[in-house]
Structure formats: C-alpha cells, structure tokens
Amino acid sequence: xxxxxxxxxxxxxxxxxxxxxxxxxxxxxxxxLYPTIYTIVLGFTDSKGLGxxxxxxxxxxxxxxxxxxxxxxxxxxxxxNTFVLxxxxxxxxxxxxxxxxxxxxxxxxxxxxxxxFKVVFYMPNIITAAxxxxxxxxxxxxxxxxxxxxLVQTGLRDSAFYFMNSPxxxxxxxxxxxxxxxxxxxxxxxxxxxxxxxxxxxxxxEIDGATDTQIFFQITLPNLRTILTYTLVTSLIGGLSMYDxxxxxNNGNPNNATLTANMFxxxxxxxxxxxxxxxxxxxxxxxxxxxxxxAIVFYLMxxxx
Amino acid sequence: MxxxxxxxxxxxxxxxxxxxxxxxxxxxxxxxxxxxxxxxxTYEVQQHAVSLIPSSHLxxxxxxxxxxxxxxxxxxxxxxxxxxxxxxxxxxxSTLTAYALVAYTWKARDAFFTxxxxxxxxxxxxxxxxxxxxxxxxxMTNNLLALILPAIYAPSAVFFMRQxxxxxxxxxxxxSARIDGSKEFxxxxxxxxxxxxPAMATQGIFCFVNTWNNLFIPSILLTRDELKTMxxxxxxxxxxxxxxxxxxIYLGLTLTVLPLFFVYFTLSxxxxxxxxxxxxxx
Numbered sequence: 177x178x179x180x181x182x183x184x185x186x187x188x189x190x191x192x193x194x195x196x197x198x199x200x201x202x203x204x205x206x207x208x209l210y211p212t213i214y215t216i217v218l219g220f221t222d223s224k225g226l227g228x229x230x231x232x233x234x235x236x237x238x239x240x241x242x243x244x245x246x247x248x249x250x251x252x253x254x255x256x257n258t259f260v261l262x263x264x265x266x267x268x269x270x271x272x273x274x275x276x277x278x279x280x281x282x283x284x285x286x287x288x289x290x291x292x293f294k295v296v297f298y299m300p301n302i303i304t305a306a307x308x309x310x311x312x313x314x315x316x317x318x319x320x321x322x323x324x325x326x327l328v329q330t331g332l333r334d335s336a337f338y339f340m341n342s343p344x345x346x347x348x349x350x351x352x353x354x355x356x357x358x359x360x361x362x363x364x365x366x367x368x369x370x371x372x373x374x375x376x377x378x379x380x381x382e383i384d385g386a387t388d389t390q391i392f393f394q395i396t397l398p399n400l401r402t403i404l405t406y407t408l409v410t411s412l413i414g415g416l417s418m419y420d421x422x423x424x425x426n427n428g429n430p431n432n433a434t435l436t437a438n439m440f441x442x443x444x445x446x447x448x449x450x451x452x453x454x455x456x457x458x459x460x461x462x463x464x465x466x467x468x469x470x471a472i473v474f475y476l477m478x479x480x481x
Numbered sequence: 482m483x484x485x486x487x488x489x490x491x492x493x494x495x496x497x498x499x500x501x502x503x504x505x506x507x508x509x510x511x512x513x514x515x516x517x518x519x520x521x522x523t524y525e526v527q528q529h530a531v532s533l534i535p536s537s538h539l540x541x542x543x544x545x546x547x548x549x550x551x552x553x554x555x556x557x558x559x560x561x562x563x564x565x566x567x568x569x570x571x572x573x574x575s576t577l578t579a580y581a582l583v584a585y586t587w588k589a590r591d592a593f594f595t596x597x598x599x600x601x602x603x604x605x606x607x608x609x610x611x612x613x614x615x616x617x618x619x620x621m622t623n624n625l626l627a628l629i630l631p632a633i634y635a636p637s638a639v640f641f642m643r644q645x646x647x648x649x650x651x652x653x654x655x656x657s658a659r660i661d662g663s664k665e666f667x668x669x670x671x672x673x674x675x676x677x678x679p680a681m682a683t684q685g686i687f688c689f690v691n692t693w694n695n696l697f698i699p700s701i702l703l704t705r706d707e708l709k710t711m712x713x714x715x716x717x718x719x720x721x722x723x724x725x726x727x728x729x730i731y732l733g734l735t736l737t738v739l740p741l742f743f744v745y746f747t748l749s750x751x752x753x754x755x756x757x758x759x760x761x762x763x
Contacts, residue, residue: 193585203634214611306712322530368757470602
C-alpha cells in the first residue's frame, strides 16, 4: 500500500500514521488500560466502603479476595445462571434464525415482504433493554396483568399465575426476552452470510435435482460454518455480560434464580458493605473467561492472506 | 423438473407466511399493549389489562409524574447529550484511526491492527470497578463527560471503518491531493471523510443507539437525579411510589422508547443494511 508519490520523492508520510492514531491510543490508555490495571490491583487489596478511596495491598494473603469469590455460593450460582440463561436463549434463537434463513433464501419459495419481516423481527433489538425488561415485568404482572388476563380469559388457566415468584418461570422469561431481542439480528447476519456464498454452487445443486432440505444441510450449513461460530462466540460474550434484563425484570429473584455474574459484581461493589476489592476480583475472573472466548473470535477474524 | 418443484410447495409457503406473521405479531404486541395502556387509567388497566382501544387518560397519567423522581424530559436531554457526544467522538476518531491504518505505511501498523482485533471483544463492564474508582478520584462521577470521552476509543468501529476504507478509498486520490498541496489533516477532513459518509452513518446509528441504551456504567457513575439518563430513569418506575399507577408506568415506558422508535422507523433501511454488513466481517 505504499503511496506512489512516496517512492518518487523519497519523502515519508509514515509519521502521520502515528500522529493520527494518537487520540485513539490516548483514550485507550486513560479509559481502558488504566482502569483495567486499577481493577487488577484492587483485586489484591482491602478496598471497601462507600466513597473510601484508600486501600492497602494484602501482602500476607494476596489471593484472599479471589478465594473468597470462588468459594462464595452466590458467585457459583451467578456464573451457572449466566451460562444456563444464555443456553436457554441461544438454542431456540439459532434454530429459529437458521429456519428463517433457509426460508428467506430459498430459491423455490420466493417469500414476499422480506424487507418488512426483517425490519419487524429486528426491531426489539434496538429498544432499551431496561425498558423492555420492565415492560415484561408489567406484562407478566400478578394478580392482574395482560398475560394473566389472556391465560384466564382463554381458559388456559383457572386462576392467575405468579410468574415473578417462580424461579423456573422467571428464568424462562429472561431467556425469552433475550431470544426475542436477538433472533432477528442473528437471522440478518446469517442471511447476509448465505448471500455471500457463490450462487453457482446452488445452481449446480438445483440442476442435479437436490431438494431444498438437501441444499440447506449439504451446501448452506457447511458454508456458514465460520459465521455460525462467530455468532456463537459473540453471543456467548454478550451473554456473559448479561445485566440489564435480569436486573430490571426481577432483580435476580426469586431465590437468585436469575442472578448473573455482572449483577453479582454490581451487588458486591455498590450495595451492602461496598466490597470494591471483592468485586474487582470477581471482575478479573470474568475477564479471564471472556478473554478466552474473545481469543476464539480473534482467531476466526484474523486477516487470511 | 416438475413445475411444482420449481415453484415450491404451496402448503409450505402458506406455513412460512403464517409463522412469519405470528413472529411479527410477537415483536409488535408488547409495544402495542404498552402504548394503548399508557392512555388508560389504572382502573381500566386493572379491569382489562389488554385492550386495543385507546382511552382518554393520557394527561391524567402524565400528572402522576409531577414532583416525582421519574422525569422523562431530564432523562431525554441527558441521554441525548451523552449519545450525541459519544457518537461524534466514536465516528470522527474511529475514521481518523482507520485512516492512519489505511492511508499510511508505518512500522507498527500491522501490530496496531492486531492489537485492535484483540481488544475489540472485551466488554467495558469487566473493568468497571477500576473505572468507577478512577473517576471518583478525579471527581468525574456525576459528570456526563465521563460517559462521552471514552467513546474516542471504539475498536470495533475502527475495524469496521478500516474494512470499508480499504474497499472504497482510492489512494491515488490522496496522492493527487498532495500534488495540489493539500496538507495531510486537511486531506483527511476534505477528501477521505466525504467518501466515508455511508460507513460513518452506519457506525453513528449503532453508537447512538448503544449509548442511549447503556445502563451499567451510567448507573454506577451517575447518582444525582438531574443527571440520570433514560435507562436509569426507567428503572425508577419500578419504585414503590408507582406501584399502583399502572397507566403511568406504561406511559413512562412509552416515553423512554418513543425516541428509539422514531430513529428506527426513519432509518430502518440503513440499520438493517448495517447489521448485514457487520456480519460479513468474519
């Protein structure tokens, strides 16, 4: 990518490359790297108490906070919930997105109104998750709420059901909101992936008399492998930082059934005794988990030359 | 090949349309209930929680907010300030950084790009505790700038801009600008930026929406009521003082999502295209 002018005149523009990267790098150092190091350091201190910014390094037992977090039953519950909630949403989400992708890209069933369906399916994704969660809390209200009204009126249930008091129901509602907000996004990504596959492969398969189902499983799916893995890992990373929906829907209740890792961190640092050090240690543990999955995305997206 | 095979099975087609329409209803229904109920009184909502006919109590529901902490106009202004500020920072500086990566050949360039790929996926929440304490130390909590300035660092936007720029910015154009005596920074602002407009619009929309919707970081930094952004405002609706005011809760929710509906339905074409573009980066 050497500029031709550069070669002719022997003048180097290289310094502008460094110069124009400065704002990004400075912002990174101040707002990302420094807070990261700060968090790591806090994990090895006794930092706690609202508004207290003095702390001491734990010299005798540096890993005390990490041990405390890893041994805390609520942390284990939170990490487990995070993975469980993610799985409960991701399996239906990817299944439906794949089905819709197969339908919308089928050359035999020309589906009309695709533009409209895409716009409507994607819509929940851009709406504030906090608002959506509170809306669902009201919709599933007890004893009076739209969903209970519909259930009783249609005779599906004799009496109203207290959704927010049932661990199972609350979990499914969190997973449903997550699914409902993200299947449209996943579908659009997969469709654009299919459109990137060489159309000649599909034409050849059609001439050979392959059915839609055969084409989907033997051509579309194998060609989507990279995009599917990318979707899986990015969704997992997003799922690991889940906070807004379970927090706003029912604050992790009932019985911590929807308490996630990020909620655990928030509760440690900004409630009760303001245990910043312990929250920092928990953050670092999540950081390592997320960095591991990020490495997979990085591996998938590297420049292939 | 029979005719039926070429055109697909009509029964299958009918099933596809039924499923798609059902999913469309599923996307819209909660919001319809929300908007309609925001015009109904608490008594009406309690009698029949689902109705498709608007009522006449919109103004009564508005009055419930008077003198209470949920202040949609404040929230709107604060969110707008943060979202516009962050969007300008992200779009301008990400384009500039991408320009550094594309237009110039420098020693550390490839390493810098690899670095951007590495840090792209790390979510901000994992280092929030350090960020909070740092901001607290320099008295930047309860300051909207603490939510705006970090947007200068947006690795995924840089990645997107770079891919777009590689495909659409001819380097010969920069050379001819140099021959005409244009300074490098001027060339970026006057020649590269206009070419990048479509990519900047895409990144701008997504940055705006994401910043607008952000809850975690604002909720730990902003404790003063007059600085609270929309997602924090909306969480106040769960408080006890609104517990029995169903109409007002629906109205409050409607007010928080109305700006997003407006943005989405005016720009949906670009948003959908932008999502599709993001997907092929793999």
